[in-house]
Amino acid sequence: MGEGREETAHPTLSSIKTCRQPDGNAKTKGVKHVTKVNKRIKREIEDVSEPKVRQRSVELSRHLINVREILTWSNATPIRSHTDIGYLCCYCNDYFIDPADLKRHTLENHEGINNSSFTKRRDLNAFYVKVDITGLSCRLCNGEFDTIETLIIHLKDVHKKRLFTDIKNHLISFKFENDVLKCFICSSKFSRFKGLLEHMNLHCRNFVCNICDAGFVNRKRLIVHQEKHKTGIFQCEICLEEFSTLPKKKLHIKSIHKPVKFRNKCGYCNETFKDYHQKLKHLTVVHQVEQHAYKCEACDRVYRTRKSFRVHIQRDHLLQRPHHCSECDKTFYSGSALKCHMLKHTGLREFQCDVCLKSYGRKSTLRDHMRIHADDRRFKCEHCGQAFVQKCSWRGHMRAKHGEEV
Incomplete structure (x- = not known):
């Protein structure tokens, strides 16, 4: 287990520049300045009256030291975020469609963790770093590694680098080995980086929900998740509609009351769209952004999203029919299909034409009927x-x- 002196384990160490000598050893610039910083840090720690606050500060410092050592002595590269315009650099505002280009840019233009976006996260509960470990290797001996964990052990045991192994790992690792976006641990495929990022909670189980056993990389993500388990009456302040959970209420406000212009915005030209699929079409046609496609190996049909592909597999090939009609022996894949079928038994016709007053059981049927009056x-x-x-x-x-x- 790695142990470090508490008086030097502090977030302000992220501002200390390191460089490599020809023999591979690190030297620190500004020794006198470092000494002053260490003395000030020691006074700050001694002045903190709450032990838990002091403990979180020390632990966050150790996380930052680990990240500094990993990025200094390996080719691992951090990722700030991913949007329509690509993968954003942690150190500057450059972005890249191909993560390999981001890795090349970072290794050639940035060093250490100075001025990086994740050093601004002062809250340990929310701290984590997304890191690309494609072709992960040690810069000191060119050794190759499959995971960050094995690299940390190697740097600590073989090269005697200062790394802490007695804290939880808040790094989320990704490998981009081909055009298919997938988890390098379980090979699950994804159409968007956001989906892959959410999926990685299954493997980064630093904090576990005691109700459903879901795992999360940091405490903040666990707290947000646990809101789903709190049931009650949550009322929308705008329209007074009530919901059983807080996340349902938040989704309602976002989808119903939040202005459309904020929902689906193009990262290239800032044009806005009412739904996500319209934005995807815009990205493809206007900006020539290639969208990932899912091809069914059974029937060669192609789908643009993982969700539509999954529905196709379950409904058309696995023939899943979990919704049963209470009046006959028919079964259906979706609840909406069952609801539509039940109109045959109930005879309910709640959609009426304003012109000729004819009534229909389905809104789509009324919509088709209205084309008669419009001579469409x-x-x-x-x-x-x-x-x-x-x-x-x-x-x-x-x-x-x-x-x-x-």
């Missing part, structure tokens, strides 16, 4: 030019007049 003839025969309001009328025309089965 969108189905056109390519042979004779005759147009129809309903697709079934066009299909009958093609079969009767032109002998085509469509």
Whole structure:
């Protein structure tokens, strides 16, 4: 177990510059300044009256020292965030579509942890660092490693670097070995980096929910998660609608009351969209951003999102039908499909036409009916030019007049 002197374990050490000598040893610039800093740190620690506050400060310092040593003596590179415009550098405002370009940029232009974004996180409960460990290797001996944990042990035992192994690891590791975005631990695939980041909580189990056993990298993420388990009456302050959990209320406010312009914003041109799929189409057409696709190996159908691909597999190939009709023996994949089916048993017609007062059981049927009043003839025969309001009328025309089965 690594032990360090408490008087030197403090976040202000992130401001101390380190450089490598030809023999691989680190030297520190400004020894007199460091001595003054250490004395001030010692006074600050002695002045802290609350032991828990002092303990968190010391532990955060140790995390920063570990990160400094890892980034100094290996080719691991930190990632600030990922948006539509790519992966953002932790040290400057440059971004890169390809994470390999971010790694090359970081290694060539930045060193240590000076002025990095994660050194500004003074709260241990929220501290974590996203790090790219693709082709992870030691700069001192060129040894190769699969994980950050094995690298830490190597640097500490072999090269005698100052690393603390008695604290929880708040680094989330990623490997970008090909065009497919996936977890390097369990090989799960993802269409977006955000989904992969959330997935990594399964493997970074520093803090565990005592209700559902879900794991999280830091305490803040656990606290946010535990809000899902607190049930009660949570009322929207705007429309007074009530919800059983706080996350449901927050989702309601975000999706219903939050202005549309803040929901789906393009990172390139700041244009806004009402839904996420419209933004994806915009990114593809306007900015030529290639979207990840999921191809079904059973039927060769291609899907743009992991969710739609998963629904296809479960519904069309695994034939999952968890929703059962209480009136007959039919089963359905989704609750909405069951609700639509129940109209056959209830005969409920709650959607009425404002023009002719006809009523329908489904909103989609009423929407199709309204095209009659609008004379919306969108189905056109390519042979004779005759147009129809309903697709079934066009299909009958093609079969009767032109002998085509469509």
